[in-house]
Amino acid sequence: MAKRVKLLDVAKAAGVSQGTASNAFGKPDLVRPEVRERIFDAARELGYRGPHVMARMLRTGKAGALGVVFPDNLEYAFSDPVAIELLRGIGRECAHHGVNVMIISAENPEQAITAVNNAAVDAFLVHCYSDNNDIIKAIQRRNQPLISIDTDIAGAAGTVVLDDFAAAKNAAQHLLDCGASKFAILSLQATEHDHFGPMSPNRLGAASHRVVRERLAGYHTALEAAGIAASDVVHIECDNQSGHSAKMTTELLADHPEIDGILAMSDVIAIGAIDAARAIGRKMPGDLKVIGFDGIQAGERTDPPLTTMHQDSVEKGRLAAEMALSGEPGKTIMLETSLLLRGSSQESSA
Amino acid sequence: MAKRVKLLDVAKAAGVSQGTASNAFGKPDLVRPEVRERIFDAARELGYRGPHVMARMLRTGKAGALGVVFPDNLEYAFSDPVAIELLRGIGRECAHHGVNVMIISAENPEQAITAVNNAAVDAFLVHCYSDNNDIIKAIQRRNQPLISIDTDIAGAAGTVVLDDFAAAKNAAQHLLDCGASKFAILSLQATEHDHFGPMSPNRLGAASHRVVRERLAGYHTALEAAGIAASDVVHIECDNQSGHSAKMTTELLADHPEIDGILAMSDVIAIGAIDAARAIGRKMPGDLKVIGFDGIQAGERTDPPLTTMHQDSVEKGRLAAEMALSGEPGKTIMLETSLLLRGSSQESSA
DNA sequence: CTGAAAGCGCTTACAG
DNA sequence: CTGAAAGCGCTTACAG
Known part of the structure; x- marks a missing residue:
């Protein structure tokens, strides 16, 4: 392994100082064209690979x-x-x-x-x-x-x-407008610790994730304005995977067949919910209305296609x-x- | 803006050499616990942020x-x-x-x-x-x-x-086995230069992308073994986006209504093809058979779901x-x- | 286990 | 526009 060619070698070969050689690469305007070419020629001849990234980073303090x-x-x-x-x-x-x-x-x-x-x-x-x-x-x-x-x-x-609060409020309002009256919320994880399934009031109050807190508040605000207390809403915590939310939804609809409105905190969760509801013969939207959150492309291809609160994640x-x-x-x-x-x-x- | 605290400052404050201080952070085993703690204490007191990443990179030559x-x-x-x-x-x-x-x-x-x-x-x-x-x-x-x-x-x-050749060969063989006899190939771009639509024999031969070359060869090999010449196959070059391949497919099926087998070089392309074919009333798989390439999840949700050659991209x-x-x-x-x-x-x- | 010293390769004031 | 010099902050032989 030959020793690495460095800027000083190039500078010497071109008959200029190291500083000038550096400028030829980094600030070409500061070097006379003919000198610049001489430096590039020397670099080519010696097989110089260009300024060493890490050295430049250390010197300039910029990582790029x-x-x-x-x-x-x-x-x-x-x-x-x-x-x-x-x-x-x-x-x-x-x-x-x-x-x-x-x-x-x-x-x-x-x-x-x-x-x-x-x-x-x-x-x-x-x-x-x-x-x-x-x-x-x-x-x-x-x-x-x-x-x-x-x-x-x-x-x-x-x-x-x-504006998660407003988004969730609008989502719930929309299902109310569509005629839903018995609600379930399929929530994202409320804390960093895994916990799936029904949420106790305790757990509901302990949500450490801002997104979950805000969206719950938004859903509840709209529902309460329509006379539906939060305590009358079934809350289920889901992993953000369609397979998992499908399982949760199957159980949910078995335990609570009266549910006619599902508020899902993500489209991924909503997609699983739709799959599960369709599998047990629930008619959507007639029998059951579902709204998601995010607006991902996959929501176009569920049966029925998913209504959702769209955000521009890009x-x-x-x-x-x-x-x-x-x-x-x-x-x-x-x-x-x-x-x-x-x-x-x-x-x-x- | 205060001057950055560096290792030497910490070393001095802890009454050790810079080398030892370095070891305390990078190779703690080499430093006696009590000394190590003294160094960490000094670091904490001075507000040392730990070894400077870029300096370490330059010294070790590893970027991580x-x-x-x-x-x-x-x-x-x-x-x-x-x-x-x-x-x-x-x-x-x-x-x-x-x-x-x-x-x-x-x-x-x-x-x-x-x-x-x-x-x-x-x-x-x-x-x-x-x-x-x-x-x-x-x-x-x-x-x-x-x-x-x-x-x-x-x-x-x-x-x-x-093994793109074998994959494509198997894909074509599968559609043959399913009874297809008039084929179209929806190809990925064959070169870096954008070119969409029907491919001339010239263009077919000039494919600079290995994937396209191999897959074409695989498709053709299986079809030729069944007595179908490559020149009897319609080749269309598509952008790898469902919307685009849908447009191409609409034109394709208008110009060549006899097509009953579509070999698509990606699932994304195949999904657009299925959408377009369904939109004009083609029955799949009865009327038209489609096979994709990749095995992405979205292929589960087309109507009908997409048969494909699955690769493990992960x-x-x-x-x-x-x-x-x-x-x-x-x-x-x-x-x-x-x-x-x-x-x-x-x-x-x- | 510890200390003194070299050097990774560059860029940038600075003086001309 | 060019040259000589300092220094970014660290790790690692080396000698003890």
């Missing part, structure tokens, strides 16, 4: 990359359609700024902390549900800008969230990346959702 | 990250279900090794070269269709291990591909990452596919 962390669901992030849309938006904005995207990968929370500490990035984007998390503390210790997505983190350089990711890259003071952006009407809540007019 | 490059479809990679599965496998293996995943992001090929040069990574994983590419040259100039996925790159440290990505991280000599892995039988090729027995 944004770190993306999914503390709640590390492996899972690459399966959730919504996370992928987020990543697409992040990737788009990073590409625009000529910055790479570093996905912090780990098998468990402890490893994630190491992974965060080993990542050469200029800022972190954190997608998580809960603000109380060792991984977040590890990031904050690094003292780099942190943009939080979908939850509030104290001291974040920026925050992008949804834009959410893009905005977060933009905040991270702009270096502006920390602000909070709250995005709106819109009702995406399909067949699972009312007969299509088509 | 794997670069992933999609030269053909930079933004598109986060939309294609198959690319996402690949990424999931890569992420899984990287997490296992405590290595982060760096996605090289760029808006155009030129930017991609810069992005490659700015990426602090230990090796590159390249997913591409064609081996002749400026981005690949840029990577090779960096002289780091390069694992190529889905195509052969000369000098790669490793290669992971599918494993493909995982294997590629494993090769990159093992540092073993370059070898080639060829993965098999399997027929995934659903309703688009024959009546289900259910």
